[in-house]
Amino acid sequence: MGADGMFITFEGPDGCGKTTQARLLVRFLKERGASVVHTFEPGATGLGRELRRLLLEPGRHLSPVAELLLLAADRAQHVDEVIRPALKQGAVVVCERYVDSSIAYQGGGLGLAEEDIRRVNDVATGGLSPDLTILLDLDPAGSFRKGAVQDRIEGRGLEFQRRVWEAYRRLALDEPARFVSVKVEGRGVDAVQADIRRIVMDRLAKRGMVL
Ligand SMILES: Nc1ncnc2c1ncn2[C@@H]1O[C@H](COP(=O)(O)OP(=O)(O)O)[C@@H](O)[C@H]1O
Numbered sequence: 001m002g003a004d005g006m007f008i009t010f011e012g013p014d015g016c017g018k019t020t021q022a023r024l025l026v027r028f029l030k031e032r033g034a035s036v037v038h039t040f041e042p043g044a045t046g047l048g049r050e051l052r053r054l055l056l057e058p059g060r061h062l063s064p065v066a067e068l069l070l071l072a073a074d075r076a077q078h079v080d081e082v083i084r085p086a087l088k089q090g091a092v093v094v095c096e097r098y099v100d101s102s103i104a105y106q107g108g109g110l111g112l113a114e115e116d117i118r119r120v121n122d123v124a125t126g127g128l129s130p131d132l133t134i135l136l137d138l139d140p141a142g143s144f145r146k147g148a149v150q151d152r153i154e155g156r157g158l159e160f161q162r163r164v165w166e167a168y169r170r171l172a173l174d175e176p177a178r179f180v181s182v183k184v185e186g187r188g189v190d191a192v193q194a195d196i197r198r199i200v201m202d203r204l205a206k207r208g209m210v211l
């Protein structure tokens with residue numbers, strides 16, 4: 001549970017619109033007077049920026065476990081330095097990617113055991129779980145970023161991205177109280193954002209945070 005504030009994460013494959021939708025949601029919540037922190041993984045802290053470079057530089061060989069642990073180190077620093085302090089002050093934290101990304105990418109994608117990933121991430125986060133996770137439902141073949149320059153993880157190809165996507169879907173089915181899937185395929189940015197705002201406002205109201 002996200003201490004006092006509310007912890008919202010965005011998940012989904014590369015190029016599904018996480019950054020676009022998170023930005024619009026943050027602007028909307030701020031306009032309504034909420035205290036909001038917009039953040040992302042990997043790379044939102046000083047340490048994280050260096051880890052992100054190591055993780056995403058094309059051409060570098062990292063073992064799957066090394067990749068898992070570097071992402072977990074980034075997450076540990078991020079939780080300690082950014083997420084927990086913001087929640088403690090009652091803020092809404094909007095974060096692009098979190099533990100579910102590790103289960104989807106290093107688990108579904110690379111084949112590491114989910115149990116190991118969860119254990120490592122429990123240590124990294126001290127057990128901090130999102131209050132709400134918005135999964136942007138877009139088949140990886142429909143990625144909006146097709147043709148763009150790819151980083152080391154994006155460059156793993158469509159088969160990899162499909163396994164990631166299947167893992168995401170299973171996670172959402174396993175935890176229906178935390179996950180909300182929002183359909184993106186064939187829909188404009190504004191229509192997707194309208195769904196997200198409705199979902200978030202409803203959850204905030206249920207927590208007694210009326211904006
Ligand atoms: N619903 C949408 N329809 C069309 N293009 C979109 C939509 N959502 C996002 N985009 C565009 O797709 C690209 C990738 O979006 P982005 O938010 O960066 O995805 P992510 O952060 O998930 O990788 C951006 O150029 C963005 O403007």
Ligand SMILES: [Mg+2]
Nearest residue numbers: 018019020096
């Ligand atoms: Mg992004």
